[in-house]
Amino acid sequence: MPRFFERSPREKQIIKISAYIIAAVTFSIIHVVLLDLISINGLMPNLLLILCVWISISEGQLIGIIAGFAIGLFFDYVSGDLIGTNALTKMIAAFIAGYFYREGKVRQTMASYRFLLAVFLASIGHNLIYYFLYIKSTEIDYISFFIKYGLAESVYTTVVSLIGMLINMPRRELDR
């Protein structure tokens, strides 16, 4: 490979951040615009949450927290949700996923059940807070609402995150 195509660590970093931003914008638009097409009984996979978990596992907990906050805040603006709601919940999801970060074994984690477990637990944490804020001013029973929607959405998100795991499977050997 000619040296001309080799990129400096800084360039790699910029490309990575750009990819995350493009993914965040795309997933936000999909969430808002194409919601009906991918939803099942009103439930849809939380693609932005998968992205937050991905970043947290790839870059570490600190970067994940900041990215989760930024992505959530952007989505609050895009979706018309109460500003701060998604910023808080996505950040919590990234914080939980950060515990699955293992330096030097990023791709192995991403290509294993650990990624699915991280997504599921992060989604549970996310939905616990999100639905609490969502129904706090109503008389809806929180527990039954969470079981019906929060848990179901977490399972759906985890199933969709299988795609992320499968993408990383061929690259798992690169860590070694």
Add this chain to the structure above:
Amino acid sequence: MSRIGAIISRFKEVIVFTGLVLVSLIFISNGNLSQMGGFRTIVIGGIGWFERAFSWIPNPGALQSENRALRQLNLQLSTEVTRMRKAMIENERLREMIEFKKKSPNSLISSEVVGKTSIEMRNYITIDRGGADGIKKGMPVRTDAGLVGVVLGYSQNYSIIEVIRNRNVKISAVVQRTGYNGIVVWEEGEYFYLNNIPSSFDVQKGDVVLTSNYSNKYPVDIPIGEIVDVRNDPSTLFHKIYIKPFVNFNTISEVFVIQQVPDPERTRLIKQIENYLEDIEKQ
């Protein structure tokens, strides 16, 4: 100092997390959906553009759900239309009856038909008024359209009406236009017959037939029906006249009982004459 730096370095994730949680909570507590700043307005405008751009993509789930909802709505509306049509017809009929009651010179008791009976070509109806409402045997019954029958018997709250569509019933009638008198009878089917009108008498299709003052059983001038056909039978001296009754006995639902009983003296005299004629026939 370096120890503080080490602590911060060690717990930097928790510190940043706590700080951003506080920022988020401040956002949430200050949040107001109605206050959309300039940036947010642009973002929502952009999202709106995207939504319109992707609106052509069909969504089978949403279509199915919408279809189901529309079918349900259609059923509800169809039921509503039927109910309204029925109410409209009932309203019109009741209006006519109220108008008729106002104009009628006789005192009337309005009642509802609660049952219909047919025994060997004799038709009866049951109404929801009885002795408690002032009903007596022999009182004539009519609707705003015309003659229905007479009260045959009654209990405290119900009465049985002998309908004129009955083989045993004979009604003294008069042709309104000419004043010719005859006897209206029913044998079967839709039409009544006006008998005893000589062939030479002027009777036309469309003439209205009323009860005559020869009858003691029915009050005078109650419409019976309209002549629909007049046939001349060469073998007899009389017309064969078909009358279509004004009252539709199949759909009758409300009637008026006329508070008038036949004159007992006249009834008694007729009965005596009938018995006398029967005796002569027997001899």
